[in-house]
Amino acid sequence: MATTFNDTQMTEFKRLVARYPEGKQKSALLPALHLAQDSFGGWLSTETLDYVASLLQIEPIEVYEVATFYSMYNLKPVGKFVFEVCQTGPCMVSGSDNIIDYIKKTLDIKPGETTKDGMFTLKLVECLGACGYAPMMQVGKIYKEHLTKEKVDSIIAEYRAQAAANN
Amino acid sequence: MGVKLLLDKANVPGIRTYEVYRREGGYRSVEKALKEMTTDAIVEEVKKSGLRGRGGAGFPTGMKWSFIAKPEGVPRHLVCNADESEPGTFKDRYLMEFIPHLLIEGLIVSSYALGSNDTYIYIRGEYAWITDILEEAINEAKAAGWLGKNILGTGFECNIHVQRGGGAYICGEETALIESLEGKRGNPRIKPPFPAIQGLWMRPTVVNNVETLAAVVPIINMGGEEYAKIGVGKSTGTKLISACGNINKPGVYEIDMTISVEEFIYSDEYCGGIKDGKKLKACIPGGSSVPILPANLLLKTAKGETRYMNYESLSDGGFATGSMLGSGGFIVLDEDQCIVKNTYTLARFYRHESCGQCSPCREGTGWMEKILHKIETGKGEMSDIDLLWDIQRKIEGNTICPLGDAAAWPVAAAIRHFRDEFEWHVNNPELAQTSNFGLQHYADPIHVPA
Numbered sequence: 001m002a003t004t005f006n007d008t009q010m011t012e013f014k015r016l017v018a019r020y021p022e023g024k025q026k027s028a029l030l031p032a033l034h035l036a037q038d039s040f041g042g043w044l045s046t047e048t049l050d051y052v053a054s055l056l057q058i059e060p061i062e063v064y065e066v067a068t069f070y071s072m073y074n075l076k077p078v079g080k081f082v083f084e085v086c087q088t089g090p091c092m093v094s095g096s097d098n099i100i101d102y103i104k105k106t107l108d109i110k111p112g113e114t115t116k117d118g119m120f121t122l123k124l125v126e127c128l129g130a131c132g133y134a135p136m137m138q139v140g141k142i143y144k145e146h147l148t149k150e151k152v153d154s155i156i157a158e159y160r161a162q163a164a165a166n167n
Numbered sequence: 168m169g170v171k172l173l174l175d176k177a178n179v180p181g182i183r184t185y186e187v188y189r190r191e192g193g194y195r196s197v198e199k200a201l202k203e204m205t206t207d208a209i210v211e212e213v214k215k216s217g218l219r220g221r222g223g224a225g226f227p228t229g230m231k232w233s234f235i236a237k238p239e240g241v242p243r244h245l246v247c248n249a250d251e252s253e254p255g256t257f258k259d260r261y262l263m264e265f266i267p268h269l270l271i272e273g274l275i276v277s278s279y280a281l282g283s284n285d286t287y288i289y290i291r292g293e294y295a296w297i298t299d300i301l302e303e304a305i306n307e308a309k310a311a312g313w314l315g316k317n318i319l320g321t322g323f324e325c326n327i328h329v330q331r332g333g334g335a336y337i338c339g340e341e342t343a344l345i346e347s348l349e350g351k352r353g354n355p356r357i358k359p360p361f362p363a364i365q366g367l368w369m370r371p372t373v374v375n376n377v378e379t380l381a382a383v384v385p386i387i388n389m390g391g392e393e394y395a396k397i398g399v400g401k402s403t404g405t406k407l408i409s410a411c412g413n414i415n416k417p418g419v420y421e422i423d424m425t426i427s428v429e430e431f432i433y434s435d436e437y438c439g440g441i442k443d444g445k446k447l448k449a450c451i452p453g454g455s456s457v458p459i460l461p462a463n464l465l466l467k468t469a470k471g472e473t474r475y476m477n478y479e480s481l482s483d484g485g486f487a488t489g490s491m492l493g494s495g496g497f498i499v500l501d502e503d504q505c506i507v508k509n510t511y512t513l514a515r516f517y518r519h520e521s522c523g524q525c526s527p528c529r530e531g532t533g534w535m536e537k538i539l540h541k542i543e544t545g546k547g548e549m550s551d552i553d554l555l556w557d558i559q560r561k562i563e564g565n566t567i568c569p570l571g572d573a574a575a576w577p578v579a580a581a582i583r584h585f586r587d588e589f590e591w592h593v594n595n596p597e598l599a600q601t602s603n604f605g606l607q608h609y610a611d612p613i614h615v616p617a
């Protein structure tokens with residue numbers, strides 16, 4: 001996997017940095033890490049972190065500190081599709097336990113694991129601001145809400161089809 | 168039908184676009200504010216409106232604005248808090264997703280009042296698609312001349328930037344948010360200095376919630392005094408409530424703060440009653456941090472008076488018998504829900520979200536989670552309940568930021584009101600795995616409206 005931005009990514013990176021005053025380019029760190037994660041396979045390797053540090057002209061440690069603090073940055077490789085299922089109170093009282101159990105069983109993985117074919121990763125997360133549409137999970141940029149077992153089945157099928165179409 | 172000031176147009180087809188929003192009367196407040204009002208006059212209108220911060224703490228917005236320092240030659244910033252991560256809260260998301268221009272309009276007027284030429288929206292990282300919606304709205308507003316240099320020929324320049332967070336509840340706390348905007352870990356700062364004096368990049372900064380800033384639009388349009396006539400007492404205007412849990416109609420509702428809690432839960436206009444005809448057991452009325460109330464204390468105060476959906480009424484009785492309006496995250500639990508388990512998931516949440524700077528919060532949240540897990544899985548002892556009480560008491564008030572309190576309160580309230588359920592778990596470890604305490608807590612049948 002490449003660890004330098006292509007032209008489009010670089011243009012976006014420059015747009016992010018330009019939002020802050022001169023000399024405050026470090027402020028772009030969080031958005032820059034999102035961009036890097038999206039650009040380089042859904043996770044941030046040490047090389048990627050160092051690359052972002054060099055682009056922002058800050059010390060690598062300043063990037064490591066941030067990348068390890070926030071929950072959205074993956075510091076290990078993940079599957080093509082990451083199922084981030086909410087398990088906090090409001091989702092729990094609306095039946096998220098059943099959905100989590102069902103996903104574990106269907107994909108035969110535990111939270112934090114990735115399916116053998118590298119397709120799906122299961123992550124348990126805390127409240128995503130969709131409590132009224134529970135149970136729910138985030139997959140990439142999208143929220144999948146009002147989950148039922150049937151809906152989980154069709155989501156899995158949908159992503160398998162999507163991956164097959166892209167191959 | 169109550170008054171609606173924010174969501175009145177939310178159902179107009181196409182309202183997300185500039186064209187429709189403008190046709191429906193959007194951006195009038197910018198014209199009025201920039202052309203007819205001085206910045207001081209805007210602050211004065213907001214003061215008169217009685218608007219209180221909608222992010223959770225309820226601090227008077229006009230007063231907050233009047234604190235901003237104005238040293239010569241130093242830029243000032245307005246920052247919109249769209250971090251929305253308090254469990255039970257999803258109202259800002261609704262507003263931004265469906266009427267993004269209302270927020271942009273409020274931001275322009277507020278930026279003008281505060282003298283902010285570069286205003287930032289800090290949005291929780293997970294709301295990625297809403298970031299796109301906001302950026303689209305900003306581009307549209309800019310193309311129409313409401314943003315950028317020399318707005319309406321007044322010489323005022325305003326740019327709005329949207330920054331995504333990285334997934335951390337603590338970044339909703341205003342000083343942690345500022346740190347995060349500076350590209351750092353979300354460790355709250357010790358106050359003073361307050362952001363109004365030294366905030367973003369050590370410049371004078373005001374941080375306000377999404378809903379607060381959107382409410383500036385009707386305030387300018389109708390005038391502060393008219394706005395203050397809606398609602399009751401110090402709960403002026405309207406409030407967005409995000410209702411979730413075991414109700415028939417979860418969702419976001421705009422209420423004027425004169426309706427009773429009972430009406431809010433049971434009327435078809437709002438929550439539509441408890442799901443599947445079950446009975447109400449308990450409710451966390453203002454986001455996960457505020458005290459949980461058993462049904463009897465939720466619908467009526469300890470004095471037996473009707474409880475209303477406003478700041479004063481929900482906190483009537485203090486923490487002994489009351490709660491808070493907080494962020495408006497209204498979480499309803501039916502008779503089948505287990506208070507111990509619910510409290511455990513919230514304790515886990517706070518442990519996960521503690522930034523780790525203060526020992527009482529870092530260690531205490533971890534202990535509380537472990538002990539609650541122990542009780543929940545049938546391995547608890549009677550002394551654990553007292554230990555929990557002791558830990559939460561030692562966190563509260565002993566930390567840099569209010570997350571410590573926010574973690575302590577739910578545990579304290581659960582034990583205060585449902586100690587019998589905790590004891591039942593300890594005494595019946597096996598039974599507690601397969602059944603639940605239900606409504607045994609209530610000596611009298613719970614009042615359930617017909």
Ligand SMILES: Cc1cc2nc3c(=O)[nH]c(=O)nc-3n(C[C@H](O)[C@H](O)[C@H](O)COP(=O)(O)O)c2cc1C
Pocket residue numbers: 219220221222223224225226228248249250251252253336337338339340341342374375376377379380568569570573
């Ligand atoms: C742990 C913690 C989390 C918070 N999260 C949010 C949040 O997500 N959104 C918000 O508007 N305010 C949040 N606040 C409150 C902010 O610190 C701040 O008071 C608020 O943004 C001020 O805006 P307002 O006066 O318009 O309510 C949080 C506070 C704490 C202590």
Ligand code: SF4
Pocket residue numbers: 337354355520521522523524525526528529566567568569570571
């Ligand atoms: S109270 Fe908790 S979250 Fe707040 S600063 Fe201290 S350790 Fe961090």
Ligand code: FES
Pocket residue numbers: 086087088089090091092126127128129130131134136254255256
């Ligand atoms: S508790 Fe799951 S989205 Fe809020």
